[in-house]
Amino acid sequence: MIHFISKRLKHSLVLLFMASLVCFTLVVSAPGNVAVLIAELRGAVATPGYVEQVAEEIGLHKPLLMRYVDWLGDAVRGDFGISYRTGTDVSADLANRMFVTGTLIVGSAAIATLISLALGFLGAFWPYKLPDRVSRGLALLGASTPTFFVGALMIYGFSVTFQLLPSFGFNGPKSWILPWLTVAVLPAAVLSRVVRVGLEEAMTSPFVLTAKSKGLGRTAILFREALPNITPLFINALGTQVGLMTATAIIVEPLFAWQGLGDYFLAGVRFRDFMVVQACLLIFLTFFIVVNLIVDLAVLLTDPRIRRQWS
Amino acid sequence: MNMLNPILARLKKMPRAALITIGLFVALGTFAPWLAPQDPSAQNLLEAGLGPMAAHWLGTDHLGRDTFSRLIIAANTSLVSVGSVLGIAMTIGIVLGTIAGYHRGWVDDLLMRIVDVGLSVPSLIISLAVIGIVGPGYWTMVLALALAWWPMSGRISRAVAVSIMSKPHIEALRVLGASPWRIYFGHLLPGTIGSVMVYATADAGTAALAVATLSFLGLGIQPPTPEWGQMLVDALPYLESDPRQVLLPGLALTAAVIGFNTLGESIALNRIPKPLTRRMLAARRLEVASWDKENSDA
Amino acid sequence: MRDEALLNVSNLTVNLLTAKSAVRPVDGVSYSVRQGECLAIVGESGSGKTVMNFAPLGLMPTGVTTMLSGSVKLEGRELIGLPEPEIQKLRGKSVGFIFQDPMSALNPVRRIGRQIAEMAELHLNMTPRAAEARALELVKLVGISDPVARLRQYPHELSGGLRQRIVIAIALAGEPKLLIADEPTTALDVTVQAQILRLLKDVQRRLDMAMVLITHDMGVVAGAADNIVVMYAARAAECGPVDKVLVSPRHPYTRGLINAIPRREDPIGSEFRGLPGIPPTLGAPIKGCALAPRCELAVPACSNSRPPLVRSDDSSVLVACPVVNQGKAAA
Numbered sequence: 001m002i003h004f005i006s007k008r009l010k011h012s013l014v015l016l017f018m019a020s021l022v023c024f025t026l027v028v029s030a031p032g033n034v035a036v037l038i039a040e041l042r043g044a045v046a047t048p049g050y051v052e053q054v055a056e057e058i059g060l061h062k063p064l065l066m067r068y069v070d071w072l073g074d075a076v077r078g079d080f081g082i083s084y085r086t087g088t089d090v091s092a093d094l095a096n097r098m099f100v101t102g103t104l105i106v107g108s109a110a111i112a113t114l115i116s117l118a119l120g121f122l123g124a125f126w127p128y129k130l131p132d133r134v135s136r137g138l139a140l141l142g143a144s145t146p147t148f149f150v151g152a153l154m155i156y157g158f159s160v161t162f163q164l165l166p167s168f169g170f171n172g173p174k175s176w177i178l179p180w181l182t183v184a185v186l187p188a189a190v191l192s193r194v195v196r197v198g199l200e201e202a203m204t205s206p207f208v209l210t211a212k213s214k215g216l217g218r219t220a221i222l223f224r225e226a227l228p229n230i231t232p233l234f235i236n237a238l239g240t241q242v243g244l245m246t247a248t249a250i251i252v253e254p255l256f257a258w259q260g261l262g263d264y265f266l267a268g269v270r271f272r273d274f275m276v277v278q279a280c281l282l283i284f285l286t287f288f289i290v291v292n293l294i295v296d297l298a299v300l301l302t303d304p305r306i307r308r309q310w311s
Numbered sequence: 312m313n314m315l316n317p318i319l320a321r322l323k324k325m326p327r328a329a330l331i332t333i334g335l336f337v338a339l340g341t342f343a344p345w346l347a348p349q350d351p352s353a354q355n356l357l358e359a360g361l362g363p364m365a366a367h368w369l370g371t372d373h374l375g376r377d378t379f380s381r382l383i384i385a386a387n388t389s390l391v392s393v394g395s396v397l398g399i400a401m402t403i404g405i406v407l408g409t410i411a412g413y414h415r416g417w418v419d420d421l422l423m424r425i426v427d428v429g430l431s432v433p434s435l436i437i438s439l440a441v442i443g444i445v446g447p448g449y450w451t452m453v454l455a456l457a458l459a460w461w462p463m464s465g466r467i468s469r470a471v472a473v474s475i476m477s478k479p480h481i482e483a484l485r486v487l488g489a490s491p492w493r494i495y496f497g498h499l500l501p502g503t504i505g506s507v508m509v510y511a512t513a514d515a516g517t518a519a520l521a522v523a524t525l526s527f528l529g530l531g532i533q534p535p536t537p538e539w540g541q542m543l544v545d546a547l548p549y550l551e552s553d554p555r556q557v558l559l560p561g562l563a564l565t566a567a568v569i570g571f572n573t574l575g576e577s578i579a580l581n582r583i584p585k586p587l588t589r590r591m592l593a594a595r596r597l598e599v600a601s602w603d604k605e606n607s608d609a
Numbered sequence: 610m611r612d613e614a615l616l617n618v619s620n621l622t623v624n625l626l627t628a629k630s631a632v633r634p635v636d637g638v639s640y641s642v643r644q645g646e647c648l649a650i651v652g653e654s655g656s657g658k659t660v661m662n663f664a665p666l667g668l669m670p671t672g673v674t675t676m677l678s679g680s681v682k683l684e685g686r687e688l689i690g691l692p693e694p695e696i697q698k699l700r701g702k703s704v705g706f707i708f709q710d711p712m713s714a715l716n717p718v719r720r721i722g723r724q725i726a727e728m729a730e731l732h733l734n735m736t737p738r739a740a741e742a743r744a745l746e747l748v749k750l751v752g753i754s755d756p757v758a759r760l761r762q763y764p765h766e767l768s769g770g771l772r773q774r775i776v777i778a779i780a781l782a783g784e785p786k787l788l789i790a791d792e793p794t795t796a797l798d799v800t801v802q803a804q805i806l807r808l809l810k811d812v813q814r815r816l817d818m819a820m821v822l823i824t825h826d827m828g829v830v831a832g833a834a835d836n837i838v839v840m841y842a843a844r845a846a847e848c849g850p851v852d853k854v855l856v857s858p859r860h861p862y863t864r865g866l867i868n869a870i871p872r873r874e875d876p877i878g879s880e881f882r883g884l885p886g887i888p889p890t891l892g893a894p895i896k897g898c899a900l901a902p903r904c905e906l907a908v909p910a911c912s913n914s915r916p917p918l919v920r921s922d923d924s925s926v927l928v929a930c931p932v933v934n935q936g937k938a939a940a
Binding site: 203204205206207209210211212213214215216217224225228229231302303304305 | 666667668670671694697698699700701702705706708710713714715716717718719727728731732763765776779780783
């Protein structure tokens with residue numbers, strides 16, 4: 001057990017290191033002279049002298065390894081440099097925006113979990129009957145509708161037509177509901193299929209015949225026998241979906257005028273603000289690595305077979 | 312022809328509704344320039360924001376452009392971009408995947424490790440990062456998406472290649488002294504391409520979504536070329552007064568993606584036995600009844 | 610009450626309807642088991658012996674529709690036509706089941722203690738605490754060492770033999786009157802097989818239960834059973850007391866089976882004496898005797914009509930073979 005955790009932690013650290021390398025090389029390999037870009041973005045005329053001054057300022061003349069070490073050292077201490085575009089401290093922007101995106105992901109993940117379990121169980125309880133078809137249809141619709149379209153529909157339905165909920169801003173729970181729902185649609189759809197198919201697959205296992213021979217009813221078998229079997233599977237899928245939510249956040253945050261990480265990343269991409277792109281990318285990659293780590297540990301706790309392998 | 316056979320065999324088993332939707336999308340996309348009744352980019356501010364009428368079947372947008380024509384041309388835009396993305400991604404994926412499957416050993420390990428990492432990062436983030444560094448543009452979008460897409464076909468082709476390589480007839484060829492090139496180009500590559508293409512087609516829905524999403528964010532297809540995601544974002548400021556312009560492109564895109572996703576679901580092997588339909592049950596009962604009749608006759 | 614059969618099956622026919630085909634794995638079979646008695650059902654795989662015992666109790670895999678006809682009476686109560694909720698109440702409570710593969714019969718992610726104890730909670734209305742105590746008792750009964758620790762373990766932490774003991778403990782937990790054991794030793798190591806069989810025999814005797822032992826192993830039959838039904842291609846070929854059927858088999862199929870057992874006096878390296886040919890695949894019922902193509906006694910008349918079960922001279926054995934039964938009236 002401890003052996004597994006320490007091995008898994010080491011694996012995560014290696015991945016983190018690789019992620020930092022990717023973020024660093026991506027920006028270093030960007031076409032064009034970064035110093036010229038910055039000079040232009042600052043609105044000054046890019047005279048050779050000024051460009052030279054900028055290059056000196058951001059340490060372009062140092063060897064690559066030195067630049068990487070400097071950058072990584074700063075990043076680890078939470079210093080992501082200064083935005084090329086606005087001149088503000090990236091770290092200061094990040095702190096606030098992480099909370100916004102965190103709120104979005106946590107809320108959506110909770111909603112997606114609840115909806116998918118409900119839909120999945122509905123389908124598994126009455127397989128191939130009406131509730132199953134409805135749940136399957138909803139899942140197909142949810143997985144196929146583009147997130148930005150879902151968001152537009154939510155705004156049109158809940159804000160424009162019925163004026164129930166605010167369509168923009170990050171002020172209190174009422175303003176959180178629409179973005180939460182918008183982000184939750186896709187993972188809820190995907191996860192409901194995971195639950196439905198996983199339960200059905202578990203229900204065809206030989207141990208279900210044993211359970212039936214014990215005189216257990218279908219409800220009891222679904223909850224007592226099948227559910228514990230799909231828990232590791234579900235946690236795994238949920239982890240993937242939570243990772244994907246960072247991508248969804250990029251679409252949804254600007255739509256609802258939330259100033260989160262996704263919005264920041266998108267602005268960075270639009271204005272080719274490398275420091276912002278780099279910082280956000282590093283945070284996203286770190287997030288995936290941490291989520292994967294948590295998923296692996298959670299699976300370890302819910303699946304005695306894997307626990308056994310490592311103890 | 313051995314490339315086409317698995318595709319044809321599988322086509323027969325696929326849901327008809329999905330095939331019709333996809334067929335419609337491909338047909339519209341291919342013949343869009345001849346099908347569109349009006350110039351999709353012709354502006355007429357005097358006719359802006361109109362409802363459906365004889366001259367404009369689905370109305371006009373805020374610049375007075377014919378929505379019906381724009382929707383059709385957008386199918387073409389989408390089809391071409393998705394085709395290019397999948398074409399490039401599949402080429403990379405199949406080449407690297409078959410090499411990994413043929414060579415195995417450390418090449419396999421290294422490539423599959425890269426594929427794993429590529430698959431664990433959302434494609435939107437990969438493509439946005441590339442666009443952010445290189446700068447937006449049509450070909451940047453296509454290349455960025457292809458870069459995000461190849462790991463999937465890479466993994467599938469590697470799996471297919473490994474299964475082909477372990478078949479006895481390949482072993483026999485090798486014993487008979489066939490050159491590696493003959494095994495690779497004559498047997499491994501054709502077999503892999505056929506199977507991977509079916510999976511890639513099912514993945515086209517997600518690719519179409521990605522193209523539309525990047526265009527929605529203003530980093531994909533640039534105006535005035537019509538594209539569903541971009542049409543939607545264009546019309547978003549007028550959501551209150553003219554929701555039709557938001558709904559139509561959204562519905563068109565959703566319909567296309569549903570088609571591809573249904574196809575994908577039917578391809579994903581379903582090993583679970585399904586209960587009999589009522590008609591099959593009746594047929595089986597009849598069969599059983601005939602046994603008893605035979606026996607009583609005897 | 611000892612004379613009345615606990616389980617009385619007469620003229621049972623089972624049709625299975627699947628998406629691909631319709632088959633009849635059981636075709637007009639009759640047998641009965643009394644309290645304290647052990648009935649062996651012998652046949653090759655695919656001869657319908659498992660379906661015959663599981664289908665009337667509603668234990669069929671999903672995706673299969675079962676059609677039953679004939680009569681299955683458990684303690685005088687007709688099972689055929691009984692709604693599923695009623696049958697569900699009988700499973701575990703009146704009938705305990707033991708399965709072929711103990712590796713897959715237990716839920717891999719639940720503790721063994723819970724899997725046994727839930728039976729006691731369900732059928733004996735025990736509190737969880739009392740049920741745990743009962744589970745401990747049962748684990749001791751089936752002869753498992755270190756019972757307290759075992760209850761806290763998961764199935765994959767135990768060997769096949771131990772797992773089969775757990776499956777037996779589960780089957781016994783509801784205090785059933787009838788035990789149906791489907792090839793309980795087939796999936797186990799040879800050294801463990803005898804132990805499990807001895808255990809089964811022992812608990813059956815101690816708890817005075819009836820037992821149906823489904824097997825293809827004549828050795829198992831000889832050691833454990835009182836009566837025997839030999840199945841071939843969905844039908845009963847021969848049935849009667851074990852000591853008679855095994856000592857003087859009449860039906861050519863039974864003879865073939867017994868003859869196929871290697872003997873001590875066989876010279877080393879001598880050929881196996883198997884039955885020639887392969888059993889028919891299940892499908893539509895066969896018009897004549899199903900064994901005819903493989904039978905050395907076969908005459909043209911064998912393929913014309915289905916051979917009836919006929920009582921033999923000493924009146925306790927029934928044989929379905931027109932050649933052996935020549936001149937005798939149907940039972």
